[in-house]
Amino acid sequence: MSKRLSLLFFFLTAMILVLPAMADNDDPYLWLEDVEGEQALAWAEKQNERSLAYLEAHPLFDSLHERALQIVTSDDRIAYPSLMGGAIYNFWRDSQHVRGIWRTATLEAYREGDPEWDVILDVDKLAKAEDENWVWAGASCRYPDYDRCIIGLSRGGADAAVRREFDLEKREFVKDGYWLPEAKSRISWRDRDSVFVGTDWGDDSLTTSGYPRQVRIWERGTPVQEAKLVFEGERDDVAVTGVRVWDSETPHDLIVRSPGFFTRHYYLYRDGETHHIPIPDDAALAGIVGGQLLVELKSDWKTGSHQFAQGALISTSMESLNKGKPEFELVYQPTVSQALVGVSTTENRIIVGVLENVIGRLYTFRREEGEWKRERLAVPDMGTINVVSTDDKSDRFFYNYTGFLTPSTLYEADAAADSHQSIRSEPERFSKEGLVVEQLEARSADGTRIPYFIVKPDGLKEGDTRPTLLGAYGGFEVSRTPFYSGIIGSSWLEKGNVYVLANIRGGGEFGPRWHQAALKENRQRAFDDLVAVAEDLVERGITTAEQLGIQGGSNGGLLVGAVFTQRPELFNAVVSQVPLLDMKRYHKLLAGASWMAEYGNPDDPNEWAFIREYSPYHNLHEDADYPKVFFTTSTRDDRVHPAHARKMVARMMEMGHDVLYYENIEGGHGGAANLKQQAYIAALIYSYLHGRLGGENAAP
Template structure:
């Protein structure tokens, strides 16, 4: 299986965040912020304001000459039958969720391994979301599925109304291809479920007053037995109200089932417990260590800081293994399975029945390894890759020795590889959606304000000359230990590179390109370093003649929206265009909006004067000024984003307009934090992005 972080610590772009009601603002807050009314997501007045802003923006951007051809090409790409159908290994089948022009909401379907190897495999439909939505008169959006191994006959299907994180969960029988009457079912909420066995689920949800943390996550982990009313589920663990969350889950392996509980007091911190019978035993690990899983009765742990035990120190970002029974009996004699270096960091950790799989980042380029255990000795082999791009373990299972990985880089279409019987074969490849002739990729470095070298990738189009005249788009994220790595983007290629644009990807601090230390270098009081790094890359693009201020644009979403928001308010002279997607912007109130309180370990607590002292220096909403000439920013968000509140973007736009700073604004009424619920919406929104960029930068 592809092991997820067992604490369920969820970065803004990658996973479910649980919302709480927006607290009533005090009179002082209302006096300080005249746009608090825009935080009322579905209020008549705010929605009328949104409609007015949308109309003005769409009239302009849809008229840009590049919009229609980019929009049409986006839809061709997103709905292409030549896309790689990514799969999950469940029992004897490979499952895939597929959307195209004929299946707008999507198909959950399956096939066999032998059939999947074919160029045009035959698929069996398990659930047709378009038919289901029509039959139930619901705006269903697929949000995934959790199945009970090894057979994966029993599953909990998650369906969202409009694409938000809140979902309805229902038990589904994959053999009958139908929902189970009187099976497990959860009403719409931001719930967590995991199978323990055929007749019991681990569950965390909103049970009423006191059942959620201040971050909006479940505070209790419960065991739900079949036939028992949801309200009567057994409480296994109860965290604190000020925690981020508490959750319980099972890891199913060939050696047996492990029941675990995780309390997460803050992002990247937690307490791990194993359930032995009816007893919870706390695992004696550093609070910031990450329990990566269990394999062959070995406990796998990665470190976010150095860990000294006796006279031995295990280094930050190392992956450690120890026999679980020996650990519970007091041993701390870990084996080091991966040891980092300055520019090499740990990536994914996954398992099959008999193999432990690792990816690493070597100067932001991927490498892949397979480890096996025999008589307490680990052996290790590197799996060769086609080039120096990104590798991802895409599917594996604890019940099988087959697994899949993908490879991609900026100019090479993605390929999918199958490993079976210890042999690797390419089984799928994406077609070349754009002509790469004459394009070049380079890895360069910029020098940040404090002297730190910041790497970035630069992709230049055919005929490029470093004369400062090329339109250039700089993308970044810089948060939550998420690395920005090379990948083939057909939309960036066709909408930007093929038309003559330059693309740059910044590997700034706050991300995970060089492990935990790179992330920790831009936390809280040091958050400004992420912004300085990004600005340094922009300055380097101008200084080296790649582009000029008149042709330089920046783009980022979620935490990346905060990044570009802080960058253009600090250096409005450097950027001509800004695409600010589903952003955080009002850092004075972010911890009061939806799941914002769970991110205070990243940004700081604005209610603490010592933290607000540094947050206020870069919070975009508080730092936009009336007498400064800003670029005309394009803000884009979603009404149904119940992770990062749309009020961030709404209020920023309202404030800038009140200061006579023209902006563009588009708010999709569906889509959740992804900003789009289906391929049609994705194709449209990204066409708006690139139409804006060409209008501003050509």
């Protein structure tokens, strides 16, 4: 599409969108917010029946489904390790254990490649025995002995979970042990016989976001109702929690109050009193090692004689902090092309993950003669590096390396010796022959350069356009980096198509500044960035509007929802998964109130004015020519309310627009509760994309 035509489409579309489609307070579909209401579920089941009949009839559906199932349940996937007390722990799902098993092995056996796993808990068997739809929700084990754990079990994959104490040595739940009913609880070990706990106590004990606002200490053998209150936040906070953090053998009790999604007040809790840690509200504690407290800065900060820049990692001694006179010093300052994306600690070292122009790097830091010394680890280049697990009794750690055409490889490393070795590698799930990866840039509406990765057939010439899937997220300082996906590769790339990942503003690819550039009244920048990448792909002759599709989930679902309502002529396929779409009521639905720091408060007329400009639900028009959008959600998603997708679909259908919808009755915010559901939803999505974007398997 030429620039002239692109601008013409923009102005024509803008002329349509200035006319409001629905009055702000006129919502005929509030009844769809009744998550498990009989009428709402009947509506969802009817839409499922209609849409699934269409999608499953695609000639590729069966083969896509079969291949996706093989990939997600294959036994040759990496069993990612969690180090506890020198042993390896792993949670595993496969075709025989669709809900999963929690298991352990020795480090030596794990290194050798084929350990005899010792199964600790079989969630499939537990679900059958207790007649519950259990989904694993993690385990928190008691340091330093790791003999007792608090295990989370969620019904259908919701965030709310039951918490039960488990004896790791006897392999059984503890009778009369710590137990909490289903809620979005917070529970953390302090010592053998006490925990920090926050849960739904009734009587205004939750925040407006639905999370605990009280921290209590619960002594073993006493009723939870008698747990001692040690801290209480405000009703409009996001959450409050208590946690014990260990620095080798030294414990530190912390209370964290989150007034907003990106603000925190930290307190040391000792001798029955709380002591505020004097750091900026938007800073984040990153750990404690060698008596040094680590802090990540999200904005510039002047303290004493020191001036620290946004994005820095700084430290202060616990000794000076306990005396009330902390002195901070710089550990690491990213450059303008870098972003700090992860801080981990071993027994003696800090491991810092860095993105450099969206390529992964690892650095280690040690304290020597009162100063921080930095070393760059010799990790593989041109991919994504993630620290998987660290050891608190040594400087050993595991990290993962991956790229678009490189299957994940797990490395064991020693941060002190800068040594590493490959432990596991996944096999290739698709043929990469003839495929190449490039990093390109588009120029957004305000002139900002937006980088993006493209995976395409080598030698693709201008004008030889291909069906193209464009993905992005653009929110909450989440970075989207190169990754290997057997499903994308086998379902899309192997068939001669193109995949693109855009690093738009709102994410964390270039640190806090990249995220903050698209907050609240500047949200349109994220949408403009995605449009810029889409237009750049068309301008370069890689694809056409008829062959271009976009995909996003959660905040990414909002992203693609806003973009297709603003620029419907630019795309022929839209996949919006577990999305936010009704931005007038998002803060009143489930955990939505916690995201007002990202989007703004719709109840404030000044803030609603800019939210109203992009809210997908409020910018639908009967006479617009939208592509046939595919929305997916989950009944059991208790983070982003399924009513967002429900109401959007109902409104579009009322206007006469063709739309597809699938609501998984379980699955939580991830959309799928087990591997079989993941494979099924993937087959639905790629059947839809092939049908919409052309090629020999396109729908008529």
